[in-house]
Amino acid sequence: xxxxxxxxxxxxxxxxxxxxxxxxxxxxxxxxxxxxxxxxxxxxxxxxxxxxxxxxxxxxxxxxxxxxxxxxxxxxxxxxxxxxxxxxxxxxxxxxxxxxxxxxxxxxxxxxxxxxxxxxxxxxxxxxxxxxxxxxxxxxxxxxxxxxxxxxxxxxxxxxxxxxxxxxxxxxxxxxxxxxxxxxxxxxxxxxxxxxxxxxxxxxxxxxxxx
Amino acid sequence: xxxxxxxxxxxxxxxxxxxxxxxxxxxxxxxxxxxxxxxxxxxxxxxxxxxxxxxxxxxxxxxxxxxxxxxxxxxxxxxxxxxxxxxxxxxxxxxxxxxxxxxxxxxxxxxxxxxxxxxxxxxxxxxxxxx
Numbered sequence: 001x002x003x004x005x006x007x008x009x010x011x012x013x014x015x016x017x018x019x020x021x022x023x024x025x026x027x028x029x030x031x032x033x034x035x036x037x038x039x040x041x042x043x044x045x046x047x048x049x050x051x052x053x054x055x056x057x058x059x060x061x062x063x064x065x066x067x068x069x070x071x072x073x074x075x076x077x078x079x080x081x082x083x084x085x086x087x088x089x090x091x092x093x094x095x096x097x098x099x100x101x102x103x104x105x106x107x108x109x110x111x112x113x114x115x116x117x118x119x120x121x122x123x124x125x126x127x128x129x130x131x132x133x134x135x136x137x138x139x140x141x142x143x144x145x146x147x148x149x150x151x152x153x154x155x156x157x158x159x160x161x162x163x164x165x166x167x168x169x170x171x172x173x174x175x176x177x178x179x180x181x182x183x184x185x186x187x188x189x190x191x192x193x194x195x196x197x198x199x200x201x202x203x204x205x206x207x208x209x210x211x
Numbered sequence: 212x213x214x215x216x217x218x219x220x221x222x223x224x225x226x227x228x229x230x231x232x233x234x235x236x237x238x239x240x241x242x243x244x245x246x247x248x249x250x251x252x253x254x255x256x257x258x259x260x261x262x263x264x265x266x267x268x269x270x271x272x273x274x275x276x277x278x279x280x281x282x283x284x285x286x287x288x289x290x291x292x293x294x295x296x297x298x299x300x301x302x303x304x305x306x307x308x309x310x311x312x313x314x315x316x317x318x319x320x321x322x323x324x325x326x327x328x329x330x331x332x333x334x335x336x337x338x339x340x341x342x
Contacts, residue, residue: 090262092261092275092278092310093265093269093275093277094274095275095310096271113271117266117269121263121266121267124262127259144317144318146279146280149280150255153255154258154259156255157255157256
């Protein structure tokens with residue numbers, strides 16, 4: 001019963017958002033999928049500045065980062081203004097020893113693990129504030145990971161429009177088709193955020209997502 | 212020899228619990244270093260809450276969980292679809308394992324693999340369940 005009313009309220013606000021020109025666009029996904037790389041790519045293209053630091057160590061982004069008023073233009077002259085919300089990667093496990101293996105000192109690794117757990121909680125809490133979400137998945141990894149399924153299921157339950165992005169298609173191990181087969185109910189586009197490959201397709205898909 | 216305990220939880224055992232009660236029960240079993248095999252699955256918002264609660268409880272000793280839901284009949288049509296509707300969250304099953312024991316859970320529509328953490332001898336054990 002509670003979920004029914006929540007769904008009703010969500011639908012009401014989603015309908016309100018359809019008339020809104022400035023929206024909050026969240027970037028979600030598991031750690032190291034390339035969320036901040038994509039956020040940086042968007043910010044560089046339209047604001048000529050970066051959003052956050054990118055490294056190979058998981059959970060580099062441990063706090064919500066926001067860039068206000070990003071205005072993008074389509075080839076046919078349409079405009080879209082949004083606040084971009086880059087979120088920490090959602091995970092079900094965080095082991096400080098993984099950070100030690102990646103080269104951090106034990107103290108730093110334990111601190112990072114603690115911050116990462118808080119980051120995951122914050123990411124989930126912010127879901128309710130999003131008008132639309134881009135779920136960034138690593139196209140070289142197993143798409144059936146339960147974290148991916150849980151994120152998508154909860155976005156669907158909240159009636160939040162979703163675009164699934166299969167990142168890292170420049171890598172030989174990338175299997176975009178597998179990702180598309182795993183989530184046939186969603187629009188899944190393949191990009192390389194690092195090299196800007198197919199980024200135009202991504203911007204086109206954003207206009208469709210938020211129309 | 213490393214012992215692995217699989218704790219079977221019939222849906223009836225969690226059916227009358229609150230969302231918080233369900234999460235607490237499943238997480239407590241995982242924190243006892245046992246692998247939970249739950250008949251059925253949690254609701255979407257309960258899965259989300261499970262992640263949040265797990266994160267709140269992570270320590271250097273408890274590193275979190277591996278979690279997977281298998282529902283071979285989720286794309287059923289006709290009578291199968293009606294049966295799924297009537298059974299609700301009782302269909303399929305859920306595996307929750309402590310991250311210190313279960314390194315990874317890989318699944319595809321017909322197969323599930325539990326990749327166990329390395330033993331002291333440095334060998335990785337692998338158990339498979341086929342549909």
